[in-house]
Amino acid sequence: MAAIxxxxxxxxxxxxxxxxxxxxxxxxxxxLDVILQAVAQVGEVAAADIPPTSHxxxxxxxxxxxxxxxxxxxEEVLSxxxxxxxxxxxxxxxxxxxxxx
Amino acid sequence: xxxxxxxxxxxxxxxxxxxxxxxxxxxxxxTKMFCGCPTDFGGEPNTRVCPVCLGLxxxxxxxxxAAIEAIIRIGLALNCSIAEWCRFxxxxxxxPDMPKNFQISQYDEPICVDGYLDVEVGGETVRIEIExxxxxxxxxxxLHVGGATGRIHGATESLVDYNRAGIPLVEIVTKPIAxxxxxxxDVARAYVAELRDVIRTLGVSDVxxxxxxxxxxxxxxxxxxxxxxxxxxxxxxxxxxxxxxxAVRSEMLRxxxxxxxxxxxxxxxxxxxxxxxxxxxxxxxxTATDYRYFPEPDLVPIAPDPAWxxxxxxxxxxxxxxxxxxxxxxxxxxxxxxxSVLNAGAVELIEATxxxxxxxxxxxKWWLGELSRRANESGVELADIGxxxxxxxxxxxxxxxxxxxxxxxxAVLEGVVDGEGSPTEIMTNRGLExxxxxxxxxxxxxxxxxxxxGIADKIRSGKVAAAGALVGAVMKTTRGQADAKTVRELVLxxxxxxx
Ligand SMILES: [Zn+2]
Numbered sequence: 001m002a003a004i005x006x007x008x009x010x011x012x013x014x015x016x017x018x019x020x021x022x023x024x025x026x027x028x029x030x031x032l033d034v035i036l037q038a039v040a041q042v043g044e045v046a047a048a049d050i051p052p053t054s055h056x057x058x059x060x061x062x063x064x065x066x067x068x069x070x071x072x073x074x075e076e077v078l079s080x081x082x083x084x085x086x087x088x089x090x091x092x093x094x095x096x097x098x099x100x101x
Numbered sequence: 102x103x104x105x106x107x108x109x110x111x112x113x114x115x116x117x118x119x120x121x122x123x124x125x126x127x128x129x130x131x132t133k134m135f136c137g138c139p140t141d142f143g144g145e146p147n148t149r150v151c152p153v154c155l156g157l158x159x160x161x162x163x164x165x166x167a168a169i170e171a172i173i174r175i176g177l178a179l180n181c182s183i184a185e186w187c188r189f190x191x192x193x194x195x196x197p198d199m200p201k202n203f204q205i206s207q208y209d210e211p212i213c214v215d216g217y218l219d220v221e222v223g224g225e226t227v228r229i230e231i232e233x234x235x236x237x238x239x240x241x242x243x244l245h246v247g248g249a250t251g252r253i254h255g256a257t258e259s260l261v262d263y264n265r266a267g268i269p270l271v272e273i274v275t276k277p278i279a280x281x282x283x284x285x286x287d288v289a290r291a292y293v294a295e296l297r298d299v300i301r302t303l304g305v306s307d308v309x310x311x312x313x314x315x316x317x318x319x320x321x322x323x324x325x326x327x328x329x330x331x332x333x334x335x336x337x338x339x340x341x342x343x344x345x346x347x348a349v350r351s352e353m354l355r356x357x358x359x360x361x362x363x364x365x366x367x368x369x370x371x372x373x374x375x376x377x378x379x380x381x382x383x384x385x386x387x388t389a390t391d392y393r394y395f396p397e398p399d400l401v402p403i404a405p406d407p408a409w410x411x412x413x414x415x416x417x418x419x420x421x422x423x424x425x426x427x428x429x430x431x432x433x434x435x436x437x438x439x440x441s442v443l444n445a446g447a448v449e450l451i452e453a454t455x456x457x458x459x460x461x462x463x464x465x466k467w468w469l470g471e472l473s474r475r476a477n478e479s480g481v482e483l484a485d486i487g488x489x490x491x492x493x494x495x496x497x498x499x500x501x502x503x504x505x506x507x508x509x510x511x512a513v514l515e516g517v518v519d520g521e522g523s524p525t526e527i528m529t530n531r532g533l534e535x536x537x538x539x540x541x542x543x544x545x546x547x548x549x550x551x552x553x554x555g556i557a558d559k560i561r562s563g564k565v566a567a568a569g570a571l572v573g574a575v576m577k578t579t580r581g582q583a584d585a586k587t588v589r590e591l592v593l594x595x596x597x598x599x600x
Contacts, residue, residue: 015195054395055398060404063164064166066130070137071148072155
């Protein structure tokens with residue numbers, strides 16, 4: 001059984017606002033399946049006594065003090081933007097409203 | 102759509118409401134959650150951003166210790182357990198209010214869990230259970246242009262300012278609150294008010310709803326008695342205490358009218374409108390809740406040292422409920438009197454006035470009397486009326502010194518509220534001081550006696566009560582600027598009668 005379905009790839013593409021053609025869906029579903037199967041092999045090795053790992057280094061509590069550091073200039077901030085207006089990033093309208101919390 | 106809404110009394114007689122509140126509080130730290138950009142308001146667009154909060158390649162976030170400390174203190178004040186170990190999580194979504202295409206938040210491992218907050222509603226204590234308190238980062242501001250309304254519909258593009266992106270945001274989520282019946286709207290309001298007071302007491306945020314540093318989403322559902330809870334809606338943009346109450350009430354009425362007509366409630370996000378007090382549906386977005394959370398790999402887990410947590414707990418300030426109880430005792434107020442002080446939003450104002458040297462009774466008299474009346478008339482919060490506790494204390498000082506009588510003090514207070522200056526300035530500028538020059542007063546008294554020989558005779562023959570007429574006459578000639586008690590004494594003295 002495939003690790004990822006064509007429908008799931010289509011769903012992910014939609015969430016990422018990527019226009020993917022029918023042919024591309026077939027291609028990506030196949031490629032992603034190979035990648036996921038490879039990664040899934042790790043799961044076979046992990047026994048019950050191995051906790052899931054989210055961080056490669058065993059560190060906790062790395063904090064910084066609440067001290068202001070210099071910001072970029074607006075020119076620097078917008079230098080990589082494809083488009084800008086009124087010192088703001090200009091982006092195409094996004095259809096979904098209020099996605100963020 | 103013009104459907105007639107059922108009466109509120111009928112709705113609560115037939116249905117049981119369940120509410121839930123999600124509150125977002127912007128912390129008042131100097132810097133953002135994961136970078137050193139300042140958090141102060143009002144900067145030019147995109148002047149408070151750096152590679153980290155812009156999500157530029159190669160940049161790495163580091164958690165702000167002050168924000169971690171603040172949320173632990175909030176959790177402790179809300180009687181929560183503090184996680185021994187927890188992680189941040191990425192909340193993935195496609196929207197330009199975050200430059201990274203994700204928001205750093207917390208998912209299944211919030212830093213504070215299972216707390217409660219007791220609130221007073223109608224003389225009863227209601228325990229609101231807290232599900233979780235977690236940390237996340239605020240988003241940038243998008244401005245929709247090209248459309249006629251400034252809203253997203255019809256807009257052709259958005260302009261984005263990331264100054265607010267990355268400001269530490271605390272989300273406080275209640276468990277479902279059931280069994281409050283007709284009081285549900287009041288419970289919701291009381292909860293948000295109490296939460297605001299707690300957070301303000303902790304000094305971790307200025308919690309100003311109108312400025313958006315405290316924002317509220319309200320969940321509401323209705324069910325028939327004895328049946329399962331109904332489908333809930335989530336009302337967003339509820340940005341004042343009054344709106345919290347109105348949002349719950351209007352959503353209860355709307356849902357009841359749908360259910361009465363045999364309809365079903367759609368689980369959806371709705372928007373609250375301050376002007377009309379009702380809610381309208383937001384766009385439904387069946388896929389948007391698929392945030393694909395996963396542990397944030399760029400931030401190491403948080404494992405608060407229990408000794409540190411114990412230290413923070415021991416150092417918590419006196420919380421509002423305890424504080425209020427102490428004040429009530431100090432001020433010698435009944436529960437009912439204290440409730441009216443609370444309802445008027447006058448606790449801190451009276452407290453500050455007393456601290457400035459006024460007796461509790463006098464402070465309460467001004468804030469609940471003249472000033473509350475003015476606030477009601479002009480539809481503003483008492484705290485925004487334009488008079489400060491210091492000014493009220495100064496006013497009462499002038500009364501105590503005999504320079505103002507009650508009537509004059511009221512006139513001076515009007516001036517204070519209208520921004521004419523300090524009580525002393527207004528008294529002097531408007532010539533409102535009590536006539537204390539005994540010579541002038543005696544002349545006025547003699548004049549009144551001469552003008553009213555009949556009354557003077559009555560008083561001489563022992564009818565002391567008749568003195569009131571002469572006192573009134575003197576008060577008239579001095580335009581109210583005499584101390585009535587002094588005038589009365591003078592009248593009796595000039596007529597050779599014992600008071
Ligand atoms: Zn930054």
